Amino acid sequence: MARYVRIPGSIALITLANPPVNALSAAVRRGITETLSRAIADPEVKAVVLCGENGNFCGGADIKEFAGPMSGPGLVPMIDAIEAGEKPVVAAIEGVALGGGLELALGCHYRIAHCKARVGLPEVTLGLLPAAGGTQRLPRLIGLSAALDLITTGRHVSAQEALQLGIVDRLTEGDTLGVAVEFAQSIAGQPLGSRRLSTRTPACPADLDSFLQGALVQVRRRARGAMAPEACVRAVGAAATLPYSQGMQREQELMASLFRSAQARALQYCFFSQRLVGRWSTPSGARWDSAEPRPIRRAAVIGLGTMGRGIAVSLLQAGIAVVAVETDEQQLEAGRRAVTALLERRAQGRGSEGPLRFTTDLQQLRQVELVIEAVFEDLAVKKQVFRQLSAVCPADTLLCTNTSGLDVEQLAACTRSPELVVGTHFFGPAHVMKLLEVVYGPRSSPVAVATAMHLGKRLGKVSVAVGNCPGFVGNRMLKPYLEQAHFLLEEGAAPEQVDQALEEFGFAMGVFRVADLSGLDVGWRVRKEAGLTGPGVAPGESPRRRQGRRYSPLPDLLCEQGRLGQKTGRGWYLYEGPGAREARPDPWTHSFLQQYRQQHGLQPRAVPQQEVLERCLYALINEGFRVLEDGIATGPEDIDIIYVFGYGWPRHRGGPMFHAGAVGLATVLDRLEHYHHAHPDIPNLQPSALLRRLVASGNPPIQKWREVIRRVRSQL
Numbered sequence: 001m002a003r004y005v006r007i008p009g010s011i012a013l014i015t016l017a018n019p020p021v022n023a024l025s026a027a028v029r030r031g032i033t034e035t036l037s038r039a040i041a042d043p044e045v046k047a048v049v050l051c052g053e054n055g056n057f058c059g060g061a062d063i064k065e066f067a068g069p070m071s072g073p074g075l076v077p078m079i080d081a082i083e084a085g086e087k088p089v090v091a092a093i094e095g096v097a098l099g100g101g102l103e104l105a106l107g108c109h110y111r112i113a114h115c116k117a118r119v120g121l122p123e124v125t126l127g128l129l130p131a132a133g134g135t136q137r138l139p140r141l142i143g144l145s146a147a148l149d150l151i152t153t154g155r156h157v158s159a160q161e162a163l164q165l166g167i168v169d170r171l172t173e174g175d176t177l178g179v180a181v182e183f184a185q186s187i188a189g190q191p192l193g194s195r196r197l198s199t200r201t202p203a204c205p206a207d208l209d210s211f212l213q214g215a216l217v218q219v220r221r222r223a224r225g226a227m228a229p230e231a232c233v234r235a236v237g238a239a240a241t242l243p244y245s246q247g248m249q250r251e252q253e254l255m256a257s258l259f260r261s262a263q264a265r266a267l268q269y270c271f272f273s274q275r276l277v278g279r280w281s282t283p284s285g286a287r288w289d290s291a292e293p294r295p296i297r298r299a300a301v302i303g304l305g306t307m308g309r310g311i312a313v314s315l316l317q318a319g320i321a322v323v324a325v326e327t328d329e330q331q332l333e334a335g336r337r338a339v340t341a342l343l344e345r346r347a348q349g350r351g352s353e354g355p356l357r358f359t360t361d362l363q364q365l366r367q368v369e370l371v372i373e374a375v376f377e378d379l380a381v382k383k384q385v386f387r388q389l390s391a392v393c394p395a396d397t398l399l400c401t402n403t404s405g406l407d408v409e410q411l412a413a414c415t416r417s418p419e420l421v422v423g424t425h426f427f428g429p430a431h432v433m434k435l436l437e438v439v440y441g442p443r444s445s446p447v448a449v450a451t452a453m454h455l456g457k458r459l460g461k462v463s464v465a466v467g468n469c470p471g472f473v474g475n476r477m478l479k480p481y482l483e484q485a486h487f488l489l490e491e492g493a494a495p496e497q498v499d500q501a502l503e504e505f506g507f508a509m510g511v512f513r514v515a516d517l518s519g520l521d522v523g524w525r526v527r528k529e530a531g532l533t534g535p536g537v538a539p540g541e542s543p544r545r546r547q548g549r550r551y552s553p554l555p556d557l558l559c560e561q562g563r564l565g566q567k568t569g570r571g572w573y574l575y576e577g578p579g580a581r582e583a584r585p586d587p588w589t590h591s592f593l594q595q596y597r598q599q600h601g602l603q604p605r606a607v608p609q610q611e612v613l614e615r616c617l618y619a620l621i622n623e624g625f626r627v628l629e630d631g632i633a634t635g636p637e638d639i640d641i642i643y644v645f646g647y648g649w650p651r652h653r654g655g656p657m658f659h660a661g662a663v664g665l666a667t668v669l670d671r672l673e674h675y676h677h678a679h680p681d682i683p684n685l686q687p688s689a690l691l692r693r694l695v696a697s698g699n700p701p702i703q704k705w706r707e708v709i710r711r712v713r714s715q716l
């Protein structure tokens, strides 16, 4: 769909019409091809302006079409025809020009953008490369180095940066179309020459080989095991070394290796899942499209520890006024310094922040519409805070708790308006991490959930609505994963071996390196409170059994030795000193594990890498199925988005539930049965009912799981 209008002054206006983002579907490509031929054939037309309906130039190729057979005119010949034409074509860019949309604009001879527009080639984030000439034209326009940065990161570039880089020729603050039409009139009839980017020679760094080699190393480090970034480097490299037509051929070959790959499928699944989780619903019938969020202008943050500081910064940057509360002047002063420093560090280039006030006086909360409590992770302390909040805040204030797994309903029960209490589980650092788990309790009202979800969006986060259970979705699933890692050490593996397997799978850091980074004492405290270790353990209980199931005391023993991770300079690994970051395998840990095994009569064995992966990941996935059975997450997409955005699950593997589908549910079931048979005292390895049901239903695609889930839930 593309509209054609002749405007006085010999200009043809072609408007892409496929809202909301004018994706280049087959119909749009056909429309452009036909209208362009019409403009070329019309002797009255001296120049063409190409624009998009609805304030958006073009969001790129239609991603929904990728799964099926391609039909209609190809993008490449269409863009080539624009460039080769004798009549100048001016792209009038409003909103976005992304992916194929920018490639289309690069085929035009001039680009005029509104100052609020954004451009970019984000194909790499979908497991692809800009294969409509983007890898060949962009380097010829802005040089190899800048093009490589844009193409391998997929980042969106502001109109101002686009102008500086030379991607666009001119910016306008006003009527983009009017400016573009006037401009088109002014250049009609001029020779096009080097305005055809394919005819240019790209500016390249002096030592091209080592530059490209360095780029490969960098992209491999950034996304371990991801294919698309490497292919992008190779395609851009071809622009430097080959003539345009051969470069295009190389671009097509590299695209062919990606287009139907499992990684591309996983990344495109993530794209759609990220949008799907915004269309949330709860078992009580609250829904994204019927619950109206409340506007939030003034908020309070209680507790200025690491999380509270990040949350305050996040709120301020979204333009929300914040009252930051601490218990005493000393803590308040420390919080003030930390928040101010964070704000200063992030200030450059950002918009205006909401006003900020610090206080130790809860009475100052009489005006706020929302409170986020971020005090110490202790139920009794939090209950006390909620009682106080309920007494001082207006009755209609939304009260949120930032907890990583405590019972939201117990906190709600301490307030006058339990329907206005929800969990907002931020991930640290809260002003950086993109995930927000919004936890609804049995009494949380639709408005409360909608307001928290909407707030997350305003803070630039991906918010996922989840039910209330210990650990919610993310941490609940993490528990069996961590447990398996500890059991594997007991059975003969070393921490670095487990980590290596997970890092080769694609995690930025293995489980033990993460534990050292976040501090082993966090889990230790939780286990002590749960009576799994410390004075709460019944006398005479075996150290390797708790509550009738296998237990590993290994992390407790490390904590008892004062090995708390990076902060003490030693944990599972050894560090240069307290606070140092480079993990080195520690002979102490090896001999400690050896002694431990001897003491408990455990015969160490060589644990294959595949077993490390299967036991850690399938235990986590199995818990994911239970989360779905229990209705804590609505669909597999919710879990996958939580893991990709909050737990470092490699995005090109789609998330744990997607991964299970990709491996094959029957295989996951088979391996879990195998491991459960070998370790009957680990209940987490016992395959869940839902997994069995899905396998029995013929391994449906992940998009169809919800139907099976509904059936299983109705029978439970």
Ligand SMILES: CCC/C=C/C(=O)SCCNC(=O)CCNC(=O)[C@H](O)C(C)(C)COP(=O)([O-])OP(=O)([O-])OC[C@H]1O[C@@H](n2cnc3c(N)ncnc32)[C@H](O)[C@@H]1OP(=O)([O-])[O-]
Residues within 6 Å of the ligand: 020, 021, 023, 059, 060, 061, 062, 063, 064, 075, 096, 098, 099, 100, 101, 122, 123, 126, 128, 129, 130, 131, 132, 272, 275, 276
């Ligand atoms: C083959 C040659 C190589 C070329 C490859 C490419 O071009 S690859 C493409 C390279 N391009 C990209 O990677 C850009 C991808 N898109 C984006 O980054 C953002 O959508 C945005 C910044 C354009 C708008 O953000 P926003 O927050 O304002 O809005 P929103 O994100 O909520 O989207 C609204 C609706 O539009 C839908 N939809 C959007 N784009 C596409 C599409 N291309 N296709 C289909 N659908 C698309 C989206 O699913 C959603 O649908 P829903 O859920 O309502 O049914």
